[in-house]
Amino acid sequence: MSKFKKKKGGDLPAISTASLPDIVFMLLFFFMVATVMRQNTLKIENRLPAADQVEKLAKRNLLMYIYAGKPSSAYKDMGTVARIQLNDKFADVSEIAAFIAAERASKREEEVPFLTTVLSVDKETNMGLVSDIKQELRKVNALKINYKTRQGDALASLNQ
Amino acid sequence: MAKRSAPEVNAGSMADIAFLLLIFFLVTTTIEIDSGLNRKLPPIEETEPPIIKQRNIFQLTVNGKNQLLLKANGNDGKIIELKDLRKEAVAFLDNGGGTGEDACKRCKGKRNPSSSDNFDKAIISLQNDRFTSYETYIAVQNEIIAAYNELRNREFVADYPNLNMSYVEAEKKYNDARTTPEEKAFLKDKLEAIKLLIPQKFSEAEPRKSN
Numbered sequence: 001m002s003k004f005k006k007k008k009g010g011d012l013p014a015i016s017t018a019s020l021p022d023i024v025f026m027l028l029f030f031f032m033v034a035t036v037m038r039q040n041t042l043k044i045e046n047r048l049p050a051a052d053q054v055e056k057l058a059k060r061n062l063l064m065y066i067y068a069g070k071p072s073s074a075y076k077d078m079g080t081v082a083r084i085q086l087n088d089k090f091a092d093v094s095e096i097a098a099f100i101a102a103e104r105a106s107k108r109e110e111e112v113p114f115l116t117t118v119l120s121v122d123k124e125t126n127m128g129l130v131s132d133i134k135q136e137l138r139k140v141n142a143l144k145i146n147y148k149t150r151q152g153d154a155l156a157s158l159n160q
Numbered sequence: 161m162a163k164r165s166a167p168e169v170n171a172g173s174m175a176d177i178a179f180l181l182l183i184f185f186l187v188t189t190t191i192e193i194d195s196g197l198n199r200k201l202p203p204i205e206e207t208e209p210p211i212i213k214q215r216n217i218f219q220l221t222v223n224g225k226n227q228l229l230l231k232a233n234g235n236d237g238k239i240i241e242l243k244d245l246r247k248e249a250v251a252f253l254d255n256g257g258g259t260g261e262d263a264c265k266r267c268k269g270k271r272n273p274s275s276s277d278n279f280d281k282a283i284i285s286l287q288n289d290r291f292t293s294y295e296t297y298i299a300v301q302n303e304i305i306a307a308y309n310e311l312r313n314r315e316f317v318a319d320y321p322n323l324n325m326s327y328v329e330a331e332k333k334y335n336d337a338r339t340t341p342e343e344k345a346f347l348k349d350k351l352e353a354i355k356l357l358i359p360q361k362f363s364e365a366e367p368r369k370s371n
Contacts, residue, residue, distance in 0.1 A: 017175070024178040031185035049295040051302040053309060054195040056335065063194075118196065121294050128290030130297070131366065138201050147298055148196040154299040155243055 043078075044069035044085050049123040050152030057146060062114050064103045064142075066096065068129055069122030082125045084133065093129075096136040120148040197301055202363070216276050218252045218284045220245075222300060224291030234274030242299055249307035251275075253282045253358070266315060266357070279311070279358045287365040308360050316354050327354055 046069050057063060067085040071078035075090075084091045086099045104112050117137055121130055137145065219231040228245065231237040232252050240248060256267025258277030267278060276282035284304055288297055309328050316327035323330065333339055334347045 021171070021174040021178050024175055024182055028178055028182045028185065031182065031189055035185055035189045049298040051197055051298055053197065053302050053305040055198050055331075057194040057196060116198075118194065123293070123295035123298070125294040126290060127288045127292040127294060127297050130294055131288075131290065134201060135366070138204050141203065143201040143203060144198075145201060146196040146198050147301065148194055149298060149302075151195060154302040158242065158295060158299050 040065065040067070040085070040088055042067060042085065043072060043075050043088075043090060044083060045072050045122050045124075046120060047123055048120065048148055048150045049154070050157040051147075051149040051154045052152065054149055054151060057116070057118065057148075059114075062107075062111060062116060063146075064100065064115060064117045065120055066099075066117060066133060067120045068125055068133065070124070082122065082129050084129070093132045093136055096133060097140045100137070100140045100142050114144075115142065116144045116146050117142050118146045118148050197298070197305060199301070199362075212283060213277075213281075215257070215274050216281045216283055218249060218276070218282065220284065220286045220300070222286070222288040222292045222296060224289040226293055226296040228300070232275065233272060242296075242303065245300065245303040246307050246310070249284065249304055250310055252284075253279060253307060253311055255282075266318075280361075283361045283363055285363045285365065304362065305360075308358060312354050312358050315357055316350070319354070320350055323350075327351070 044067055046067060068082055069085075070080055070082050071090070078090060084093065084096070086095060091099070100117070104115065107115065119130065119133065134145070137143070215234065217232070219237075221229040221231075223229070228240050228242060229237050230240045230245075230248060232248070233255075251269060252275055254267050255269035255272055255275040256264035256278055257269075257271050257273045257275050258264055258281065262277040262281065264278030269275075286300065286304070288300075312327040316330065325333070330347055331351055334344055334351060339347075
């Protein structure tokens with residue numbers, strides 16, 4: 001009888017793709033959570049020098065970033081001399097004090113002693129500018145600094 | 161009118177949309193954590209600097225052409241290569257030329273009387289020119305930190321051989337957020353002891369104006 005007809009063997013049933021969106025969404029959420037967007041749009045070239053005696057920078061909210069380097073190709077009208085960038089705009093050395101004060105004001109009082117200034121400076125910058133920044137930081141008593149580097153052999157990359 | 165049941169929305173393209181978003185976040189993700197060289201700036205002080213014996217200073221000058229001049233161990237200054245800096249710095253710090261109460265029991269150096277007395281007295285001084293490149297400066301800083309780390313590793317392993325880790329590894333573990341508070345407390349006094357034994361005495365002069 002047809003009721004008990006055996007099912008035809010041979011062709012495999014199609015694999016259900018109904019759970020594919022779920023899997024993809026799971027991955028999506030992972031990357032959305034893990035993503036750290038750049039806080040500042042860089043207007044300068046920022047190729048970091050290499051070093052191998054590095055320490056990891058701890059809490060992200062306790063860092064103040066000062067960028068320096070030549071203006072990038074989109075900002076050619078700013079000249080070819082290395083400039084400082086604070087937040088999203090080019091700045092002068094004299095504006096660092098105000099920047100540090102604003103950063104300190106935005107943090108809780110007990111966090112202020114742990115604030116670290118991160119100097120993210122292009123490797124082709126002259127030390128003159130970096131010294132000016134450091135001098136300015138000493139004046140406002142922001143003494144904890146960190147020279148941001150990438151991981152690598154300092155000597156090998158210097159000889160290239 | 162006859163009621164029509166609402167047509168089912170086709171969810172077949174959902175996967176495509178999710179993939180698109182996924183690829184966007186994959187591309188923009190930077191999971192790396194920033195790293196760099198930690199340093200402390202000296203506070204601005206009005207007081208006169210203390211007088212330090214010439215033999216305890218490792219005087220390093222980097223000029224505008226990124227050349228290194230070293231004045232230490234009683235010589236008048238010689239040009240050294242960057243790759244020799246770490247060795248020179250270790251030899252200077254580890255010299256242990258002091259006598260009497262300045263004697264250095266743990267130094268393994270040559271005990272040259274015209275070089276540093278002990279770990280605590282030895283000072284590394286760096287002066288750079290306004291035209292020194294930042295990359296060279298970082299390389300010099302890196303080598304100096306490496307010299308200190310080399311000695312600290314040696315003394316750490318000598319003091320605590322059963323920990324099976326070097327000073328740098330111990331410090332990394334101490335700063336790791338995953339380390340338990342008990343382990344942190346266990347490591348803290350050991351790290352402090354080594355830091356006290358070999359302090360990083362590093363002085364930076366303001367750069368010269370080159371003409």
